Amino acid sequence: MDAKHALTAAELAQRLGLELRGDPAIALHGVGSLAAAGPGELAFLSSARYRGELAATRAGAVLLRGEDAAGYPGTALVAGDPYAAYARAAALFHPRRVAAPGIHPSAVVHADAEVDPAAEVGPLTSIGARSRVAAGAIVGPGCVIGEDCAVGRDCELVARVTLVARVLLGARVRIHPGAVLGADGFGLAMDAGRWINVPQLGGVRVGDDCEIGANTTIDRGAIEDTVLEEDVRLDNLIQIAHNVHVGAHTAMAGCVGIAGSARIGRYCMLAGAAGVAGHLEICDHVVVTAMSMVSQSIREPGEYSSGISVMRSRDWRRSAARLRQLDGLARRVIALERERE
Amino acid sequence: MDAKHALTAAELAQRLGLELRGDPAIALHGVGSLAAAGPGELAFLSSARYRGELAATRAGAVLLRGEDAAGYPGTALVAGDPYAAYARAAALFHPRRVAAPGIHPSAVVHADAEVDPAAEVGPLTSIGARSRVAAGAIVGPGCVIGEDCAVGRDCELVARVTLVARVLLGARVRIHPGAVLGADGFGLAMDAGRWINVPQLGGVRVGDDCEIGANTTIDRGAIEDTVLEEDVRLDNLIQIAHNVHVGAHTAMAGCVGIAGSARIGRYCMLAGAAGVAGHLEICDHVVVTAMSMVSQSIREPGEYSSGISVMRSRDWRRSAARLRQLDGLARRVIALERERE
Amino acid sequence: MDAKHALTAAELAQRLGLELRGDPAIALHGVGSLAAAGPGELAFLSSARYRGELAATRAGAVLLRGEDAAGYPGTALVAGDPYAAYARAAALFHPRRVAAPGIHPSAVVHADAEVDPAAEVGPLTSIGARSRVAAGAIVGPGCVIGEDCAVGRDCELVARVTLVARVLLGARVRIHPGAVLGADGFGLAMDAGRWINVPQLGGVRVGDDCEIGANTTIDRGAIEDTVLEEDVRLDNLIQIAHNVHVGAHTAMAGCVGIAGSARIGRYCMLAGAAGVAGHLEICDHVVVTAMSMVSQSIREPGEYSSGISVMRSRDWRRSAARLRQLDGLARRVIALERERE
Structure with missing residues (x-):
């Protein structure tokens, strides 16, 4: 090329x-x-x-x-x-695109927002009150930046990115189209047979050099912030729930989901569609393979799995049926062992 | 704060x-x-x-x-x-934001749309023919409302929400950025070696007090409507296919997928990345744990699971390999039992 | 209706x-x-x-x-x-909507873009340099078309679709809201303890009569293109990574994820939330059932599975615990068999 x-x-x-x-x-x-x-x-x-x-x-x-x-x-x-x-x-x-300074006339910038003269704001983008865009940053076409957000130096919001509220981006962060940062966390309490919302008062902090894929969502924290340390790399269609903390240099492939308040270490790698339950910790240097589920804390570095690869459906159906009876099978083996004694 | x-x-x-x-x-x-x-x-x-x-x-x-x-x-x-x-x-x-009545001058409202004077329409939003926005509703920046939609009293479409066509929202519904309601259901018929589309003629009806997360998708029905009863709570990146019916007060965590024509009861809870197959029923008060798959109807309340938690990959690979041979293992246990007799 | x-x-x-x-x-x-x-x-x-x-x-x-x-x-x-x-x-x-030719005055079309006079461009849409929109095509409200893209004859981009760069659509392609085609592939190399980006220089080519669901993402290729042949049908919230090749008439249900450089055959069907690992091949006429993982090439047509259906959680927990010890159980059965001899 x-x-x-x-x-x-x-x-x-x-x-x-x-x-x-x-x-x-x-x-x-x-x-x-x-x-x-x-x-x-x-x-x-x-x-x-x-x-x-x-x-x-x-x-x-x-x-x-x-x-x-x-x-x-x-x-x-x-x-x-x-x-x-x-x-x-x-x-x-193929060097990264450099900002072409200026605000497109079709953009809507709130009077209380601050856009550095050396930043680029594309067509049909809106920027809300008390938000700031630093020098060298590119906010592409069709973005929505809400209130109280900050876009750091040399960031690139490629197009149609949404920062809802209280989202602070470090320097050189790249965000791909459709990503939504800072939406309300999913905080609910059941009260007399109906759900009531728990106000989500925190924000999202994203460290320098992070990258966030297309249609990925990162909710803002319930009380404190949701945090990505520096150089975190997220692929497309990932869900990061409120209060999650992701350590520096960790990478996640497409379709990963991280539940609320999970704490992921540095230099971790989560393969496609892996899932992590809430309120647990994963230490540094952990690899989770594709379609695996982490439901307890991991305290030692290494590679972890629970995904199962396909086989012919007719054969799989037999294995899966036996799996449902596996406790009984194990008890029968124990019985055979006892008889032998 | x-x-x-x-x-x-x-x-x-x-x-x-x-x-x-x-x-x-x-x-x-x-x-x-x-x-x-x-x-x-x-x-x-x-x-x-x-x-x-x-x-x-x-x-x-x-x-x-x-x-x-x-x-x-x-x-x-x-x-x-x-x-x-x-x-x-x-x-x-931290009370919910109240509508600041008025239509932003950059919004594009069709001549045949009706926006109540007490509703707020944000910048760079478009509203199509025969759609209505009720008093107290907020339609935030960058939304697209297509034709024949209704946004009920005191709804909040935070930003960049899409209602494609024939989407009717009750009162106080909140929808987060990137959500798409009313896209064509995935209806296809194979005809002489090529797919042909089945026109999707239904709509989407969303009850009072529902909440719909960022980048969640809810397709419109094939003939009748896709329905969420009141107070349904959906997190981010959830897929609700055409003709699904979700009962009141049911909550789903991120990355859940519900296939077409499934009928989910009231007061159900589906944890992250759970999946539900099409054309089945789940009764009221069912809990499905994370990354579990429902492929047959559930007729009794209670908690259901099929997710597997990770272990060290080298150990998991042995278990997974044995799982593939599990039917054979079970037969060998039966043979041992028979011999013993 | x-x-x-x-x-x-x-x-x-x-x-x-x-x-x-x-x-x-x-x-x-x-x-x-x-x-x-x-x-x-x-x-x-x-x-x-x-x-x-x-x-x-x-x-x-x-x-x-x-x-x-x-x-x-x-x-x-x-x-x-x-x-x-x-x-x-x-x-x-209910015939498909026909383009109402013309460019809405709120749309922003680059001076170097070419929009056929018989195409329709909706409100608040932007079209970048060197992109073309053919006769009969509809580019709905709120779309972002970047640089060097082509929208073929009679395509329909329903609303809020993003084509990032170097995305070429054949004729009659339909794309639903929130879909993102042509975002940077997730290409990273670790260098002295930090991630560096691998420039993604390819594009996306989409054949005639394809359909792409709401909030689905298709990344552009690293060097060559990501390719969908004709009549491929993708549901919502699907991730197609860079350099993937999908054969004609293949259909995928919601929440499927395909990792980089996978090659999927013609007339395949992937059910909801199935996953395919990278750098492998699936031949023509393969069916993969819901929530199943393909981690090795498939060379024979037929149906493949690895998804597990739910059971009562208390029963499942016993089966899942036994599964983790399955290698040991199998060894114990072998020991019993040996003793018998």
Whole structure:
């Protein structure tokens, strides 16, 4: 894919701090996959799965590990972690969009809001009372920023993001379309046969460099705030309930749900559609695999699972029926063991 | 957290109908947690989990049960259900927002729509033909109301809510950002190797006092309506398919999915990410725990589950592998039992 | 439900190519259920579940199979697949909305965008640079179309749809409110203890006649495109990650999640809340039942499951506890078998 910046292989190696083998003068203007990259593009080999594509690649240069570079006749950039090096290289060719300062005439900004002159506010966006948008920030088209919110330096609200109330974003936070931060937490009390609402008085605090996916929801706290520390990465369609606390550098894949007041550690990874119950703690460096449910605190780092992979339905139905009778089966085995004695 | 209303402990006890112990003149201007409340704030003790925080609290007054009040030297309001009492107290300090009547000049209201002069329509909202907004209702910024919809008295559509078509809201319904009511149900028929759409001709009817969370979707019915009775409470990212009927006072936590034509009773509670199959019935007073799947009708009140909690992945992989062979294992136990005879 | 078109039973039979029994002159102006349809309405009987309602129906005419028509004294249209015939009949009475050409004055269209004069652009919608909207297309209220997108002929973006960047829609694609196509894929690399973003340079390509549900998200590809072939049908709240490829005529129910680079075949059906792991393949004609997880490639057509249905919680807790010890139980059975020998 074409990009606006072109670099020679030598310049790229120098910018990334990598060893270069092959032709230093090759001009590169973008990135591509091993299978599809052309002579002006940089590809990468990170997983053994794609090693077979290396011999046939037409890429101008390839990022790879030392052991893979050994037999490769083309121009190579040798990296300990080719995927991270690729990410940095691709960002050189395709830098993040920079704010085009100014407020679109169709935007509606409350008289008591403060938008820095170096911020960009897109068309058909509204900003409420006492909210602030810092320099370098982009608030894209169709966003709704409510009252008492803050958008930090160089944030990007791509489009149609909602910050409801009392949402404070650090610097360089990116939020994708449809995300809703700061909606009322789901706080209810049953009173004489009817639900009554518990006012949700806290806010949401999001640390520097966080990323929040499309249609993800993060509710504001009941009394104190819901908190994401720095560099938390959330994919699409994730639910973060009120008073949740997520530690720095933790990543969650799509469709994860975290119930109220759960406290998740740093450097955790939750795979797709994992669920975490409320009022529990997960320590640092925990991995939860896909479609697994955490219903008690986890106090030791490591990988945890409860997801079950499919089998033929007719076979599965038998297993599932037996599972429902499993306590009885276990008792029968105990009885057999006792008889034997 | 500061609020606009201040009350003495005596006034509060009277308003809530509770017994007061301690200083009736203490001025309270808001609520807080036991751990964080200051001398002008009201806290509550509802769960034994937090009893340890009572001794150290700096709260001006505390809502608690009689047995907890016995040893407490500070000002206490004694309640049978301290959490419900807290909810009512917090609502006194932080009353719901009242409509600021008028239509923002950036809103687009169809000539055939009717907006009551005592309703509020926020910026950048559009309202379609033959739709009505009643007195006291708030339609916040960025909403889209399509054709033939009705927003009842004192409803609040917080922001960026979509009512697609034929959505009728009762009184005091609250809907959070990103929710979509009245989209086409997912009705398809296979015809000569291609899908054809079944026109979705029904609407959505939502009873008084319902609440609908952020990014939740409720489709309109195929022929008749999708129905929520009164006081139904839905959290975020919930899917309610066409023709579903949800009984009064039922609550669902985040990420629940209900398939088409399911009929859920009154006073049910569905925990996070529970799923309900289509064309079945769940009676009143049923609780479904998190990540559980209901695939047959439930005819007796009580609590139902099928979710599995995580264990270490290496241990789980062994259990899961055995689960796939469980029918065989059960047969082997039967063989052992037979031999013994 | 009333519709704008009226037809006699004879005209309808002719338009649908069906055999008519009974009164050819009956005037029909809409459709309804067996239970609720009136004398001017057409009902259908497709499932044995509703056969009991046939005797009592007041419908003017009924679509049904030959064997059901035999004993029915009213006007009948005989169809091999009454549900598909109903879908076609209902579409005759309730045809899809046709574009009302023109751009609403509140819409914001970039100078470098191209909107065909025969397309409709609704209020408070924005369209970015280098995007195109073809003839007959409807872009409803509150949509955001970013840069380098294409909306094909006769598409309908109902309302508040977001196309972020490089999203190409074929003809007759329908997208429901809150859907987000073309957001950045969730591509991250860990580098010196912090996440860095992998630029997402691909787009999204959506084939003719696809349908995409409310609040569904489809990310754009990392290098190449995320692809939906023709006639793919997605319900609400579905997550399609970057580089996924979905074959023609495949349908997915609500809350399904597909992880990155998965390749799903043609004519597949994924039931509600099913999950598919990344970098795997599912062949054509595969059915995955509700809340099931696919974590390895599927190479043979058929139905696959791993979802578990609820039971009473107290009974389930015993089964679930035994499940966690299942490997041990299996070893004990093996020990018993060995002793016996």
